[in-house]
Amino acid sequence: MIVTLEVNGERRTAEVAGWESLLWVLRERLGLTGAKDACQQGECGSCSVIFDGQLVCACLVMAADAEGAQVTTVEGLADATDLHPVQRAYVDEGAVQCGYCTPGLVVATAHLLTEHPDATPDEVREALAGNLCRCTGYGSVLRAVAAAQGASDPAGADREA
Amino acid sequence: MQIERPRDLDELLAGLDSHPEATLLAGGTDLMVDVNLSHHRPETVVALRRVDDLATWDDGFIGAGVTYARMEAGPHPALAQLARTVGSPQIRATGTIGGNLGTASPAGDTLPFLAAVDAEVVVASRGDRRRLRWEDFLLGPKHTALRPGEVIVGVQLPERLPQRQAFAKIGVRQAMVIATVNCCVVRDEDGKTRIALGAVGPTVVRTPAAEELVSSQQQVSATMLDEFQRLVSDDVTPITDHRATERYRRHAAGVLARRTLERCLPR
Ligand SMILES: Cc1cc2nc3c(=O)[nH]c(=O)nc-3n(C[C@H](O)[C@H](O)[C@H](O)COP(=O)(O)OP(=O)(O)OC[C@H]3O[C@@H](n4cnc5c(N)ncnc54)[C@H](O)[C@@H]3O)c2cc1C
Ligand code: FES
Ligand code: FES
Numbered sequence: 239m240i241v242t243l244e245v246n247g248e249r250r251t252a253e254v255a256g257w258e259s260l261l262w263v264l265r266e267r268l269g270l271t272g273a274k275d276a277c278q279q280g281e282c283g284s285c286s287v288i289f290d291g292q293l294v295c296a297c298l299v300m301a302a303d304a305e306g307a308q309v310t311t312v313e314g315l316a317d318a319t320d321l322h323p324v325q326r327a328y329v330d331e332g333a334v335q336c337g338y339c340t341p342g343l344v345v346a347t348a349h350l351l352t353e354h355p356d357a358t359p360d361e362v363r364e365a366l367a368g369n370l371c372r373c374t375g376y377g378s379v380l381r382a383v384a385a386a387q388g389a390s391d392p393a394g395a396d397r398e399a
Numbered sequence: 400m401q402i403e404r405p406r407d408l409d410e411l412l413a414g415l416d417s418h419p420e421a422t423l424l425a426g427g428t429d430l431m432v433d434v435n436l437s438h439h440r441p442e443t444v445v446a447l448r449r450v451d452d453l454a455t456w457d458d459g460f461i462g463a464g465v466t467y468a469r470m471e472a473g474p475h476p477a478l479a480q481l482a483r484t485v486g487s488p489q490i491r492a493t494g495t496i497g498g499n500l501g502t503a504s505p506a507g508d509t510l511p512f513l514a515a516v517d518a519e520v521v522v523a524s525r526g527d528r529r530r531l532r533w534e535d536f537l538l539g540p541k542h543t544a545l546r547p548g549e550v551i552v553g554v555q556l557p558e559r560l561p562q563r564q565a566f567a568k569i570g571v572r573q574a575m576v577i578a579t580v581n582c583c584v585v586r587d588e589d590g591k592t593r594i595a596l597g598a599v600g601p602t603v604v605r606t607p608a609a610e611e612l613v614s615s616q617q618q619v620s621a622t623m624l625d626e627f628q629r630l631v632s633d634d635v636t637p638i639t640d641h642r643a644t645e646r647y648r649r650h651a652a653g654v655l656a657r658r659t660l661e662r663c664l665p666r
Binding site (some may be wrong): 239255256257259278279280281283286292293294295297298299300302303305346364365367368369 | 400401402404424426427428430431432434435436438440441442444446448468486487488489490492493573574575
């Protein structure tokens with residue numbers, strides 16, 4: 239069946255099969271490989287996208303049910319010349335090792351800072367609890383979030399994650 | 400695969416009338432895991448998220464489409480507490496109470512709350528509506544009384560809910576865990592206490608002997624708490640699986656029930 243949705247501000251259509259997730263359609267049909275395909279069961283958050291204003295796991299959205307939705311993926315965050323402030327902060331803080339988790343974390347952080355810019359360090363941890371990183375140890379991720387928040391004292395970033 | 404995306408209850412019920420065997424899709428947080436990993440291939444899907452009637456929350460009536468994110472911000476302390484333990488923000492943004500009931504996992508986190516307050520499950524099909532007590536709806540692991548052509552419309556809570564209520568859950572991490580044991584306790588001003596536990600039986604269970612012990616007491620002594628804990632441990636029927644052994648669950652159920660009750664007692 240044909241599904242029409244808005245991805246990063248552009249109207250897109252895709253031919254989808256019943257079993258396909260939004261993640262699959264973004265990656266395999268629309269060529270947007272930013273959202274990563276890892277667990278396919280909502281556990282890792284590497285496929286996080288913003289779906290009608292909410293942070294979701296794209297692997298758990300049935301593509302056929304995404305008709306008419308507005309989706310923002312990591313590709314939609316930066317403008318033509320500049321990185322999104324959250325991306326900048328992740329780069330500056332070295333919050334990336336293999337990078338597999340990074341698109342999901344960046345999207346989740348960008349969403350958090352839109353919804354709740356003054357999140358406390360504990361609230362940040364709770365907000366990112368669904369995004370797993372097997373490399374960095376989270377300290378640098380939390381520092382990046384604090385930097386993106388504009389906090390001078392990233393309290394809690396060096397606590398054991 | 401064929402998909403229907405109804406916008407209101409009438410359209411939904413008409414759709415289900417013509418496809419009584421259709422698979423219902425709410426937030427997809429259980430169903431899509433099944434589709435992705437078990438290669439479940441539904442032939443007909445009826446998507447529920449556009450049906451406004453299912454998203455209503457009107458005092459004691461909570462629509463099936465109400466998400467954990469909304470429960471977290473809602474008026475019932477134990478429901479808010481349990482919602483906050485579910486999955487991650489991504490899961491809480493889309494996962495619904497109707498989906499938790501539809502899945503009917505023995506570990507479903509809304510179920511101890513619904514059982515402790517004696518909620519009813521409201522289901523509808525074209526031209527018919529039924530209200531089932533929670534234990535008449537939850538029949539076993541992943542098994543409910545829902546008939547082909549029916550949809551869960553929501554849950555009806557009793558008119559007055561005890562203000563003293565608490566939910567607690569044991570798992571290996573604070574976030575993203577399915578309960579090893581979960582528990583909800585509610586206690587009236589006059590001491591009447593109800594307790595329900597999940598993941599320690601085929602479906603959520605109440606433990607009447609333990610309830611009775613503490614219900615007649617305004618003051619609950621330490622000895623009585625010991626006895627309460629023992630009665631809960633004796634009454635549950637857990638199994639051993641990859642999350643925990645039968646013995647651990649039995650012990651944990653007693654301890655968790657006691658701590659949850661303590662939170663409902665005056666300090
Ligand atoms: C990473 C992850 C973490 C999770 N953590 C938890 C947790 O901590 N605690 C917990 O309890 N669960 C947890 N779950 C399971 C799941 O999120 C919940 O059971 C959730 O409530 C399911 O709701 P849904 O709207 O996503 O349901 P869906 O997946 O859309 O549907 C689930 C089932 O219910 C049926 N259904 C849905 N709505 C209706 C309706 N209105 N009428 C009739 N049938 C219906 C569907 O047909 C399907 O069989 C987790 C899942 C994931 C992927
Ligand atoms: S791939 Fe979606 S959460 Fe892991
Ligand atoms: S950087 Fe490798 S998983 Fe996070």
